[in-house]
């Protein structure tokens with residue numbers, strides 16, 4: 001599917017410049033993400049001839065817009081992400097529209113690093129919030145106008161590296177901008193619970209939950225915190241790498257019929273802020289895996305190729321990009337390079353496009369990709385200690401053929417037109 005490629009970006013071509021970084025873990029950042037997530041306008045599609053007719057300055061701007069386009073490849077629906085998004089959205093809606101107490105089934109999204117968990121869940125949440133706000137006409141029926149309560153149907157937080165129950169609660173309160181100075185864990189949990197109600201939050205996502213380490217002495221605090229949160233009036237979405245082996249499910253048991261995880265209410269150890277916890281029903285969780293692409297059956301190969309075809313339409317090279325990623329053994333080659341992990345594929349394509357533009361070749365080929373590697377430093381946001389680094393298939397870049405060195409030393413059209 002092609003975008004509205006011929007529309008020049010408004011504002012004289014500079015609107016593709018990113019604004020200040022968006023921090024989705026704060027209410028205002030989340031709102032910016034939600035409202036701007038579909039607003040990026042890709043660079044125009046130009047042929048070599050059209051490009052050549054531009055002034056050096058226009059070419060430079062176009063090259064930067066191409067760079068922005070390749071750095072903002074779309075998050076596309078895949079069969080795996082659709083299954084996760086459907087479950088997340090369904091469970092949030094079940095909880096949000098229910099008038100009963102204690103019926104919220106949570107979701108745990110499990111998968112390896114860079115497989116799209118965060119983007120899939122954020123997109124599902126943003127879609128829910130768009131619709132919920134529309135329904136509520138952007139007015140919180142539970143909050144008085146002019147009070148300090150802001151309407152936050154969705155709260156998204158990430159566990160910090162080496163997270164503890166205290167720092168996790170603090171991150172949740174940071175989302176709302178609530179003060180927590182000097183609070184002990186019990187007060188923090190109580191304040192989180194109050195914030196969820198006051199801001200009318202329907203879905204709380206805790207991303208990178210497996211950064212919460214189960215150390216022997218603090219074990220029970222972590223498990224208690226999660227169960228405390230399960231008893232709050234919100235659909236809880238926990239996202240992490242290796243959830244089944246993390247120990248987080250230790251207090252739960254699997255219902256053999258529904259396959260859901262059942263957790264008993266938190267035992268009142270004399271410090272529970274939730275006085276009714278002991279009388280509550282057990283809480284249910286669905287555990288869903290977000291898998292990478294596979295390449296065994298015709299359907300799987302078809303899905304991978306369709307994903308590549310989608311990305312292909314966002315490539316802004318001066319040669320027609322149709323088929324550039326989907327023909328001549330390319331799907332199989334790219335699968336071998338990435339193990340079907342969307343985040344690795346994205347990085348490989350971005351690097352390949354940069355090479356293709358700098359060399360002037362303006363084409364993605366196996367030869368170009370052979371010059372590109374993806375390394376853990378290309379994925380800086382991941383905590384290796386929490387198992388978040390995906391396995392990058394080993395790949396030895398081929399030495400450049402003699403006589404071709406100059407191609408890659410060439411300043412290329414980008415630099416040429418800059419001068």
Ligand SMILES: Nc1ncnc2c1ncn2[C@@H]1O[C@H](COP(=O)(O)OP(=O)(O)OP(=O)(O)O)[C@@H](O)[C@H]1O
Pocket residue numbers: 073074075076077078081111112113114115116117118119120240241342343344346381382388389
């Ligand atoms: N469905 C998709 N289509 C295309 N690109 C995607 C898709 N999902 C994710 N990506 C890209 O892959 C990269 C990794 O995605 P994301 O951060 O969501 O992975 P993750 O599973 O949350 O990783 P981690 O476990 O490290 O947190 C992102 O840069 C994102 O743009």
Ligand SMILES: [Mg+2]
Pocket residue numbers: 117118119207208
């Ligand atoms: Mg993530």
